[in-house]
Amino acid sequence: MLDYLISGISLGSVYAIIALGYTMVYGIAKMLNFAHGDIIMIGGYAAFCTGYYLHWPVWLAVLFAVVVCTVLGVVIEKLAYKPLRNATSLAVLITAIGVSYFLQNVALLIWTSNPKAFPNMLSFIPYVNIGRIQITGTALGTVVTCIVVMVALTLFTDKTKMGKAMRTVSEDKGAASLMGINVNGTISLTFAIGSGLAAIAGVLLCSAYPTLMPTTGAMPGIKAFTAAVFGGIGSIPGAMIGGILLGVIEIFAKAYISTQLSDAIVFAVLIIVLIVKPTGLLGKKITEKV
Amino acid sequence: MGNTILKVNDLHVHYGSIHAIQGISFEVNEGEIVTLIGANGAGKSTSLNTVAGLLKASSGTIDFDGKSLLGVPAHKIVGRGMALCPEGRRVFLQLTVQENLEMGAFTRKQSEIADSIEAVYEQFPRLKERYKQIAGTLSGGEQQMLAMGRALMSKPKLIMLDEPSMGLAPILVDQIFDIIKELHKSGTTILLVEQNAQKALSIADRAYVLETGRIVNSGTGQALLHDDSVRKAYLGG
Numbered sequence: 431m432l433d434y435l436i437s438g439i440s441l442g443s444v445y446a447i448i449a450l451g452y453t454m455v456y457g458i459a460k461m462l463n464f465a466h467g468d469i470i471m472i473g474g475y476a477a478f479c480t481g482y483y484l485h486w487p488v489w490l491a492v493l494f495a496v497v498v499c500t501v502l503g504v505v506i507e508k509l510a511y512k513p514l515r516n517a518t519s520l521a522v523l524i525t526a527i528g529v530s531y532f533l534q535n536v537a538l539l540i541w542t543s544n545p546k547a548f549p550n551m552l553s554f555i556p557y558v559n560i561g562r563i564q565i566t567g568t569a570l571g572t573v574v575t576c577i578v579v580m581v582a583l584t585l586f587t588d589k590t591k592m593g594k595a596m597r598t599v600s601e602d603k604g605a606a607s608l609m610g611i612n613v614n615g616t617i618s619l620t621f622a623i624g625s626g627l628a629a630i631a632g633v634l635l636c637s638a639y640p641t642l643m644p645t646t647g648a649m650p651g652i653k654a655f656t657a658a659v660f661g662g663i664g665s666i667p668g669a670m671i672g673g674i675l676l677g678v679i680e681i682f683a684k685a686y687i688s689t690q691l692s693d694a695i696v697f698a699v700l701i702i703v704l705i706v707k708p709t710g711l712l713g714k715k716i717t718e719k720v
Numbered sequence: 721m722g723n724t725i726l727k728v729n730d731l732h733v734h735y736g737s738i739h740a741i742q743g744i745s746f747e748v749n750e751g752e753i754v755t756l757i758g759a760n761g762a763g764k765s766t767s768l769n770t771v772a773g774l775l776k777a778s779s780g781t782i783d784f785d786g787k788s789l790l791g792v793p794a795h796k797i798v799g800r801g802m803a804l805c806p807e808g809r810r811v812f813l814q815l816t817v818q819e820n821l822e823m824g825a826f827t828r829k830q831s832e833i834a835d836s837i838e839a840v841y842e843q844f845p846r847l848k849e850r851y852k853q854i855a856g857t858l859s860g861g862e863q864q865m866l867a868m869g870r871a872l873m874s875k876p877k878l879i880m881l882d883e884p885s886m887g888l889a890p891i892l893v894d895q896i897f898d899i900i901k902e903l904h905k906s907g908t909t910i911l912l913v914e915q916n917a918q919k920a921l922s923i924a925d926r927a928y929v930l931e932t933g934r935i936v937n938s939g940t941g942q943a944l945l946h947d948d949s950v951r952k953a954y955l956g957g
């Protein structure tokens with residue numbers, strides 16, 4: 431029982447980190463970046479190739495993955511989304527889905543569809559015993575990373591000048607630019623942060639579930655999106671709570687109800703939450719401007 | 721009267737196929753209050769937003785402080801000494817009062833802004849009382865003061881105010897106009913857009929009358945206040 435809770439929190443922490451990327455991009459660029467999940471997969475391959483084939487140390491392989499994804503996120507935003515800044519949200523959504531398939535197919539070309547056995551990059555962390563429960567190093571590392579990311583992001587958006595600028599851009603791009611804030615630069619920065627986090631999520635995910643394929647990011651991406659909506663899209667603590675709850679629900683559903691039905695249960699819970707509270711658990715009411 | 725600080729010449733602006741501004745020219749000299757008056761939809765906000773870089777001009781020139789502003793994006797214009805306090809206030813509702821003011825000084829050095837914040841609080845004591853409050857919880861009048869304070873935080877040579885009295889109770893309208901007069905006295909150059917033509921003309925050095933995207937009349941505030949056509953159209957006879 432407690433074991434399940436721990437693995438649920440650990441899986442949920444990965445969802446939470448992915449959901450943070452979704453939620454930040456949504457909050458600032460007002461778009462759903464459906465390719466976010468595939469950036470996780472690219473991050474996984476970047477870490478795999480350098481860590482496994484080239485035997486780079488873990489920290490360097492992870493750093494490389496973060497750099498690759500950060501650059502990739504910024505480039506995708508510039509090439510695919512920026513030209514659509516004034517287009518309908520449907521056009522942007524379709525483009526994002528296109529980018530998602532593009533990334534999956536590029537991965538298919540480079541790495542083929544054969545799954546790679548991802549080495550556990552958190553194996554250096556020792557397990558700990560609390561009473562009779564054992565927490566694996568992987569779970570511990572994942573949860574701690576998640577907490578660090580959450581605290582760092584919250585401090586960044588609440589306390590730093592750039593973070594506050596991000597909040598103004600999320601509220602009113604025109605008014606933000608009147609302050610002297612470079613709106614396009616701020617949106618790029620958001621994509622950079624979100625994509626860098628996706629690389630970390632990719633390494634954590636593949637360390638816990640070690641099959642890496644071009645489609646690896648797709649399902650966690652959709653679930654993390656669900657988590658972001660669940661917690662209240664646009665809200666950082668919401669993404670966190672949504673991600674962890676989702677992970678716990680999924681693991682418990684798998685353990686006590688049915689492995690096959692676990693995803694259906696996860697999405698059913700989302701639907702119920704949205705019926706009861708359409709803005710998600712911590713979502714702010716969207717105040718319409720006159 | 722000082723040098724010309726803002727000079728707009730033969731400006732045209734389109735929204736898609738709508739020709740909203742059809743060749744207007746006006747200027748503002750250092751130390752003046754100049755007002756643009758006109759009915760709803762005449763093109764007053766479009767003019768200010770174009771000068772501030774939020775909208776693109778189709779043709780014409782805009783010179784500020786001796787340099788062209790054409791093609792300069794909005795976020796690079798503030799640093800040159802021009803601030804727009806936009807229509808509808810547009811304060812950042814989810815930021816605190818103090819954070820809103822800090823954002824107004826975004827282009828300035830962090831070390832220089834504490835004094836400016838104090839100066840704004842001195843001018844608007846209500847804001848000081850509420851400095852930690854989220855701007856969304858302020859009343860309309862307080863939000864207008866915050867929007868003006870925020871614009872002043874960039875230490876502008878020219879401040880453009882778009883309908884600062886809109887939607888406010890009469891007593892607050894008087895207060896806002898008093899503040900504008902004070903700003904003027906302290907040497908700030910002001911370009912004021914108002915639907916409240918009576919009040920705007922009575923404090924303005926000079927004024928332009930805008931009608932469907934064209935300037936149809938101009939002169940000193942006092943002259944227009946006594947102009948028959950202006951009285952009929954904007955001052956209720």
Ligand SMILES: Nc1ncnc2c1ncn2[C@@H]1O[C@H](COP(=O)(O)OP(=O)(O)O)[C@@H](O)[C@H]1O
Binds near residue numbers: 761762765767
């Ligand atoms: N975003 C927009 N899209 C299309 N037309 C607009 C837009 N904003 C303003 N207009 C039109 O431009 C004209 C001038 O509007 P505006 O500058 O807001 O007038 P004012 O500030 O004098 O009330 C009006 O006819 C208005 O309908």
Ligand SMILES: [Mg+2]
Binds near residue numbers: 761765883
């Ligand atoms: Mg207007």
